[in-house]
Amino acid sequence: MSSRTGTGFWIGFVVVVAALAVVPLGLPEFWRKFLTEILIWGLLAMSSDILIGYTGMVSFGHSAFFGLGLYGAAAALLVMRSPNLWVALAVGLGAASLVAVFVAYFATRLRDIYFAISTFVFSQIFYVIIFTWTDVTGGENGLYFTQPPFTIPGIFSARFSTVSLHWFVLAVVALSYLALRRITQSPFGMVLQSIRENEPRTRAIGYHVERYKIVAVLLSGLFAGLSGTLYAIQHRFAAPDFVFFTVSGEVVIFNVMGGMGTLVGPLVGAATFLLLREGLSRFWTEYYLIPLGITFILMVIFMPQGLLGFWKRRLNQ
Amino acid sequence: MLTLADVHTHYAKSHILHGISLEVKPGEVVGLLGRNGVGKSTTLKSVMGLVRPSKGRVTFEGHDITGLPAHKIAHLGIAYVPEDRRIFKLLSVIENLRTGLDRPGLTEARRRALLDKVYESFPVLGERKSQLGGTLSGGEQQMLAIARAMMLEPKIILLDEPTEGLMPRMVSQIRDIIARLHRDGVAILLVEQDVGLTLGASSRCYIMEKGLIRHHAPSADLKADPSVIHQYMGV
Amino acid sequence: MFEQILVQTVNGLVNGMVLALVASGLTLIFGIMDVVNFAHGDLVMLGGFTGAVTVAQTGNFWLGLLVAALAIAVFGALLQVTTLRPLIGRDPLTTIIATFGVSLVLQKYALWQFGPTARNIPQPIPGQFELFYLQYPWYRLGAAVMAGAIIGGLYLFLKYGKYGIWIRATTQDRIMASAMGIPVPLVHTGVFAIGSAMAAASGVLFAPLASVTQTMGAEFTLRAFSVVVVGGMGNLGGSILAALFISLLEAYASLVVSPSQAVIVSFVVLILTLLFRPTGLFVPTPK
Numbered sequence: 045m046s047s048r049t050g051t052g053f054w055i056g057f058v059v060v061v062a063a064l065a066v067v068p069l070g071l072p073e074f075w076r077k078f079l080t081e082i083l084i085w086g087l088l089a090m091s092s093d094i095l096i097g098y099t100g101m102v103s104f105g106h107s108a109f110f111g112l113g114l115y116g117a118a119a120a121l122l123v124m125r126s127p128n129l130w131v132a133l134a135v136g137l138g139a140a141s142l143v144a145v146f147v148a149y150f151a152t153r154l155r156d157i158y159f160a161i162s163t164f165v166f167s168q169i170f171y172v173i174i175f176t177w178t179d180v181t182g183g184e185n186g187l188y189f190t191q192p193p194f195t196i197p198g199i200f201s202a203r204f205s206t207v208s209l210h211w212f213v214l215a216v217v218a219l220s221y222l223a224l225r226r227i228t229q230s231p232f233g234m235v236l237q238s239i240r241e242n243e244p245r246t247r248a249i250g251y252h253v254e255r256y257k258i259v260a261v262l263l264s265g266l267f268a269g270l271s272g273t274l275y276a277i278q279h280r281f282a283a284p285d286f287v288f289f290t291v292s293g294e295v296v297i298f299n300v301m302g303g304m305g306t307l308v309g310p311l312v313g314a315a316t317f318l319l320l321r322e323g324l325s326r327f328w329t330e331y332y333l334i335p336l337g338i339t340f341i342l343m344v345i346f347m348p349q350g351l352l353g354f355w356k357r358r359l360n361q
Numbered sequence: 362m363l364t365l366a367d368v369h370t371h372y373a374k375s376h377i378l379h380g381i382s383l384e385v386k387p388g389e390v391v392g393l394l395g396r397n398g399v400g401k402s403t404t405l406k407s408v409m410g411l412v413r414p415s416k417g418r419v420t421f422e423g424h425d426i427t428g429l430p431a432h433k434i435a436h437l438g439i440a441y442v443p444e445d446r447r448i449f450k451l452l453s454v455i456e457n458l459r460t461g462l463d464r465p466g467l468t469e470a471r472r473r474a475l476l477d478k479v480y481e482s483f484p485v486l487g488e489r490k491s492q493l494g495g496t497l498s499g500g501e502q503q504m505l506a507i508a509r510a511m512m513l514e515p516k517i518i519l520l521d522e523p524t525e526g527l528m529p530r531m532v533s534q535i536r537d538i539i540a541r542l543h544r545d546g547v548a549i550l551l552v553e554q555d556v557g558l559t560l561g562a563s564s565r566c567y568i569m570e571k572g573l574i575r576h577h578a579p580s581a582d583l584k585a586d587p588s589v590i591h592q593y594m595g596v
Numbered sequence: 597m598f599e600q601i602l603v604q605t606v607n608g609l610v611n612g613m614v615l616a617l618v619a620s621g622l623t624l625i626f627g628i629m630d631v632v633n634f635a636h637g638d639l640v641m642l643g644g645f646t647g648a649v650t651v652a653q654t655g656n657f658w659l660g661l662l663v664a665a666l667a668i669a670v671f672g673a674l675l676q677v678t679t680l681r682p683l684i685g686r687d688p689l690t691t692i693i694a695t696f697g698v699s700l701v702l703q704k705y706a707l708w709q710f711g712p713t714a715r716n717i718p719q720p721i722p723g724q725f726e727l728f729y730l731q732y733p734w735y736r737l738g739a740a741v742m743a744g745a746i747i748g749g750l751y752l753f754l755k756y757g758k759y760g761i762w763i764r765a766t767t768q769d770r771i772m773a774s775a776m777g778i779p780v781p782l783v784h785t786g787v788f789a790i791g792s793a794m795a796a797a798s799g800v801l802f803a804p805l806a807s808v809t810q811t812m813g814a815e816f817t818l819r820a821f822s823v824v825v826v827g828g829m830g831n832l833g834g835s836i837l838a839a840l841f842i843s844l845l846e847a848y849a850s851l852v853v854s855p856s857q858a859v860i861v862s863f864v865v866l867i868l869t870l871l872f873r874p875t876g877l878f879v880p881t882p883k
Binding site: 410431435436443447450451452456459463464 | 781
C-alpha cells in the first residue's frame, strides 16, 4: 500500500463521514431516522462480510447475533432502574458473543453448505425460543423499553435527539468500519482470505485454520451484536421478527448486492436495498420483493462481484 | 479423420498445452508418448470436450468439434477410456454397458449384437454381469472401461494409460484387445507409459514435452533407434 | 399415556412419509448437481396452491394432484434452465444464494396470485376409523400410502428405467457420463423437474391435513434440509428413514411441549448429526 493511496483513503473516509454527519441536518425527521437505520444495517452487513466475503463461510444465521444483541440490550434497559447506554451495549455484546461462541464451535467442524445450513438452523432455534418463551421475551408482542441517555460517566449526560443519536451511531459505525478494515488487511485477514481461496492449502502451509475460523466467527458475531444493540437504542423495542430468518436473508442480499469481500460493498448493498424497499414498497407494498428478488438472482448469476466489486481495490486500500 | 491444429489448453491459470497439432487417420493406431505431466491426458480431454481449448481447432471427419459438449462428441463416434477408468462404481456391469447403449437409432438387435460381442471378447464381464462395477478388480475394471467405450460403436477410441497398475498377465490382454480393435477398423489414440507396448501396437508416435509435440516418427523407426525415446522419456 | 404414544406413532409415520416425499426431491437434486435448493419448500407451497385451485374448480383431488405435479415440473425445469444452469461449475454455495432469491420471489408471487388467506383442500378419502380414544381420518393413512407409492415409483424408475440409469450414472460421475454420450445438461433439467414434481405432490397431499399458506415454504425447506443432512446428502434411502425418524421424535416431543417447540427436536437431531456423523445417520460408514 503506497502512502498516496493511504492518503487518498483517509481523505475519502473523512469526506464521506463528514457528509454523513452533516446531511441529516437538512433532512426531514423521517429520512434522518432512516439514514441512521441504514448505518445500523450497514454495520450488520459489514460484520457478515468477514465471514461471507472474506472467509467464504456463508452465514444464513446472522439474525441470531443481531437478535441477541437486540434482546441483550433490551434486557439490560428493562432491568436497570436508570437505563445506561454503556451497560446496554455491554450486555448486548455479551449476549451476541455467547451465540458467537456457540456458532464458532460448530464452524470448526462444518464447512460450506453444512455451515450455511447449520447457521440457518441455529438462528431458527433462537427464534423459536424467543417466540415461545413469552414470560421472559414477551413472545410475539416483543419488548418495549426506554431509550438511555448519552452519558460520559461523571462528566456529561443528555437525552438523545434524532441528530445526536445519528452522530453517535455514525461514530460507532465509522470506528467499527476502521477496525474491520484494519482486521481484514492485517496478516490475520490475509489468512482468512487464503482459507476462502483454498482451505486445504492454507492448512498445508501450516496455519491452524480452525482457530482462524473461530476468531472470524467471534468477530463477526460481535459486530453483528453491536448493530443489534444500536437498533435497540434507536427503536426502543425488540421483537422476534428481528431474530427470524428474513433478517439473515436480507444480510445475504446486502452482501451480494454490494459486493462480497469489500466491507464497503455490503454497506452500500444495505443502503441500496433499504432505499429500494422504501421506494418500491410505496407502489407495490410487499410485492417489491418480486422485482428486487429477480434483480438479486440476476446479480448472483451475472454480477457476482456486486455493485462495488469493480471498485474493490480502489475503495478498500 | 481426427485433427488437432495448434490446440492450447489452460487449467485455471496454468497453461498446459502450448499448441498441439496431430492427426489420426481412419483405422490407425497412434501413440502419444512423454513423461508424466507433459499434457498427454489433457490432449485427450481437449479432444473429448472435457476441457475447453483456449485456442486452436479440433476437427473430426471434417466437423469442427472444438468446444462441443462431450456427449455430442461421443455421438459423433469418439469414445474415451480415461486414465483412472472411471467405472460407474454403483452401477452393475450390465448397467455400465447400458450407459453407452441407450442412444437413439440403435435397434434392439444391434444392442444384443454389441453386448454379445463384448461378452465374447471379455468373458469375465459376462460372468459378472450383475456385479457392481466398484467390486471388480483393477484389470476387470479396465476391461469394462474399454467394453463400455465399444458400446458407442466409435470410429476412434482415446485410450489413456490402459495398462497402468495392471499385472503383466493383464497387460498382455490389453495388448490383444488393442490389436483386435485395430483389426476391427477402430482408430486408437493411445497414451501409454509402456513404451514397448505402444511402439508395438502403433504405426506412428508423437512425443510430447512440456505441452508441445517435440517429435513425430513411424513407430518402426523409433524401435530401430531408441535414442529419441531415451532423450524425451529418460528410459 | 400408552395410547397417546401409539397415536403419536401413527401421526409421526404419516407426517414422516409426506416429509420423506419432500426430502427425496431435495436429495435427488443435491445428489446429481450439488445444488442445495433453498426454494424447495416454496415448490411444495406452489404445488399446494395449484392443487387447491384445481380441486376448487374441478372438484377432483386426483386431477389436482396430477395438474400440480405437471405444472410445477414444467416450472422447475424452466427454473433450472434460467437460474441454475448458468451457475454450473461455481461454488455450491452460490446455488444456495441464488435459490434463496428464488424463494423470496416465489413467496411474494404466491401472495400476489393466491392472496393472503390460507387454502384448503377437502379430504378426498372420506370417513374415519376408531383409533383408541379418537376418530382417525382414513385420509391421513391414505396420504402416507400415496407418498410411499410415489417414492416407490421413483425408486423403480431409477433402478430399471433407461433414464433412471442415466440419472444414476450422472450422479456418480458427471464427466464420464457425458463422455458416454449421456446429455448431462438435459438430465440435470429432468431431475430438477422430477424433484419439483415430487415437492408439488407433497404439497397437494399435505393440503387436506393442514392448510396451504404462502409462508409455509421456509419451514418445509428447513425440515427437508434437516432430513437430508441427517439421512446423508444425496442418499435417497437415508432420507426416507431420517424423515420417519425425525417426524416420530417430533410427534413424541409434542406430547410434552407445544408443537411449535417440538420443531426444536429436529434441529437438535440435525446438529448432533452434523457434529458426530456429518455424513449422515442412515448411511454406511464411508470407507
